[in-house]
Amino acid sequence: MSTETSGQLASIIIDHHDSLLERWIAGMLSHLVRRDRSAEEAIRQQASRFLPLLAETTKNGQIQDIEAANWAEARHLLTEICQARVRQGFSSIETAMFMFSLKEPLFGHLRVALGNDAHKLAEQTVATSALFDKLGLFTIEVYQKTRELVIQRQQQELLELSTPVVQLWQNVLALPLIGTLDSARTQVVMENLLQKIVDTGAAIAIIDITGVPTVDTLVAQHLLKTVAAARLMGADCIISGIRPQIAQTIVHLGVNLEDVTTKATLADAFIVALQRTGSSISHAHHGK
Structure with missing residues (x-):
């Protein structure tokens, strides 16, 4: 022009x-x-x-x-x-x-x-x-x-919103996972969990996968990475929500979870966590 x-x-x-x-x-x-x-x-x-x-x-x-x-x-x-x-x-x-x-x-x-x-x-x-x-x-x-x-x-x-880390008890954290666990989300999961461990000084972290629809080799590897990272920060992990079909899948895939404590429900994992931290819950009985 x-x-x-x-x-x-x-x-x-x-x-x-x-x-x-x-x-x-x-x-x-x-x-x-x-x-x-x-x-x-x-x-x-x-x-x-x-x-x-x-x-x-x-x-x-x-x-x-x-x-x-x-x-x-x-x-x-x-x-x-x-x-x-x-x-x-x-x-x-x-x-x-x-x-x-x-x-x-x-x-x-x-x-x-x-x-x-x-x-x-x-x-x-x-x-x-x-x-x-x-x-x-x-x-x-x-x-x-x-x-x-x-x-x-x-x-x-x-x-970040879909990976909340909550404190269930003194020294006990819970990370309920819902939906697919891919590489990007695993990174967020690890960052949130490790930061919470630092903030609270927790000794036990329960990773609940009840809401994870399927577990394949990649998901299992992501879980193991999260467990390993938590251990480096001084906290042990318990994986809960191991349904029968997921247990069969993990065995079929040959994924080694021998050194990781697993439980069927979050409640079962919570009981183990309390025992490891020396805590207990007593039931109060009220008379008529």
Whole structure:
């Protein structure tokens, strides 16, 4: 895009700022799936901030490459807007329309300004369209990266929530596992358990797998790694929830659990833990 062409674009944005802004906002609102006051206000604020910056950026003619230094501030603002839209619940299409919706209003003003020069009109239209396509693709890329980070953070939070370590008794911890035990979750399990051992000084940790649907070689290896890590921190482990079918599977797989205490239920494991720590529970008998 030539300096003259980009200067024409900047002039149109400056001279017709208000009408461009209103038509741009109307175009974005027409593509909204969820219309409410907060979404509309967010769109208006974002457009009002970006339009003057777009005019300033396109003044000097260096707009063939939006990765160039003169586009740094515009890229930063677009990134900020995309990240905000992820948090506000906008879709990727609604986010991309932030740039694409500005095309038609601009083309309308270009036709009025350059209607007598077909060659310049065609040149300006093609160049402007290419610019906004690049900006639109940039918003989609930023939106996707931001969304991926949000999903990763949510998955991490879910992993942490799904592996609670609770203190059953003095020196006795319990880690009830529910669902599939994969490598990522095993890491979270170990980190949470070891931190709790450090915090409480517990001597026994009961790992309950009643809620684990299947135990294969990989799951068994993950369990053994967790047991080994706990032992290094000075705590012994008891694995509870060993159902008949799981016991058969472990034997069939040839997994060595000989040096690990296993029990059928959490209650049985708790009794063993109390015995090892020198504690006991007495039943009070009340007379009539």
